[in-house]
Amino acid sequence: MLKRKFFEQNRGQLLQQLVSQRADIAERMIIPLEELEKATNNFDKARELGGGGHGTVYKGILSDLHVVAIKRPKKVVQKEIDEFINEVAILSQINHRNVVKLYGCCLETEVPMLVYEFISNGTLYDHLHVEGPRSLSWSDRLRIAIETAKSLAYLHSTASIPIIHRDIKSVNILLDDTLTTKVADFGASRYISVEKSGLTTMVQGTIGYLDPMYFYTERLTEKSDVYSFGVMVVELLTRKKPFSYLSPSGDGIVAHFAMLFAEDNLSQILDPQVINEWSKEVHEVAALAIACTQLKGEDRPTMRQVELTLENLQSSMHIVSDNVVDEEFENDVIPTNCPMNEHERGSDEDSTRQYSMEEEFMISSRYPR
Helix, strand or coil: CHHHHHHHHHHHHHHHHCCHHHCCHHHHHECCHHHHHHHCCCCCHHHEEEECCCEEEEEEECCCCCEEEEEEECCCCHHHHHHHHHHHHHHCCCCCCCECCEEEEECCCCCCEEEEECCCCCEHHHHHCCCCCCCCCHHHHHHHHHHHHHHHHHHHHCCCCCEECCCCCHHHEEECCCCCEEECCCCCCEECCCCCCCEECCCCCCCCCCCHHHHHHCEECHHHHHHHHHHHHHHHHHCCCCCCCCCCCCCCHHHHHHHHHHCCCHHHCCCHHHHHCCCHHHHHHHHHHHHHCCCCHHHCCCHHHHHHHHHHHHHHCCCCCCCCCCHHHHHHCCCCCCCCCHHHHCCHHHHHHHHHHHHHHHHHCCCCC
16 A cells, blocks of 8 residues: 555656656656565665665666666655656656666655666766776776766757756766766756746755856856866866865865966876876866856856867867867867966956855855755
8 A cells, every 4th residue: 555655646746747748758667666676686785886865776687687776765855755756857858878877767665766777887986086096097088078068068958958967076977887978866957948048946066066156146057067067177187076175275176276277387286197198188178177167157168169179179189080070060169279368367366366256155155965
């Protein structure tokens, strides 16, 4: 009776959230609790992949032999159920090689469970912040940035309804056996109407990656994802943790990176491995990260511009010979032959003031997820 009650309750919410013409997807994606119990040997502790305050993720093998990751929330919190419903509604609309695939969900428990494709190689965070001097190669880091940019550009402008991820960070970038990027965790994501320039919503995100303008105004736009992406690119370049980094003078990573960039002194903060593999593209990617983390959203590029710019840089490195940017998109490529001139960045004093405001927000705010 409980299973039936939970099923009806969760199914009702799910169907309300799904786009009307795709409502049938709820029926096709529903997986019985019994199937998941068999897949995980009754949620055996040996099958745990990890977890945290939100719940536990298990590795399982479905009856059709698909290897999956099953997200099982710990507590009955309405916010968790709302995020689950939101994630199913969003991921059921998405089909992109760089976004984690949702196989289905189980609605027969009080807090529903999500079933994803199993991504075997951990997170970008795991690879960057591993012990020892060496991490991902520079070419892999650039490719991961490109694949993440592609997925975000798709979400913002190609998906049937534009989607803002709202929590881009290295922990939410999964990597498979070939280090191919899979963007995950859409629990906080939001649809945004094509006619609207933004969405007023309660601030949610992760300290260090969170757009300061979104924090100040509660106005969520696609440029909030651009800011978080820019912070992640700084993390790729430096192997520093954005949520805990403080420079000797007390600046956060965005402010310190911007200051060193303006002084043409990036070697102080770049990962030594990146310096050893140095190419002019490193400096240009750094310039792009600076553009993405401008204080005002309107001063940041779109993710489509970011994608094309990075692909152009990758082509110049001869890593992928067939990714040359089409001439029709040349106007979308962001000039990165930096250092930026005074017109582009304003005076050094203005730049420092901007990032001081941003870092003051970072240090003083308290919005953990």
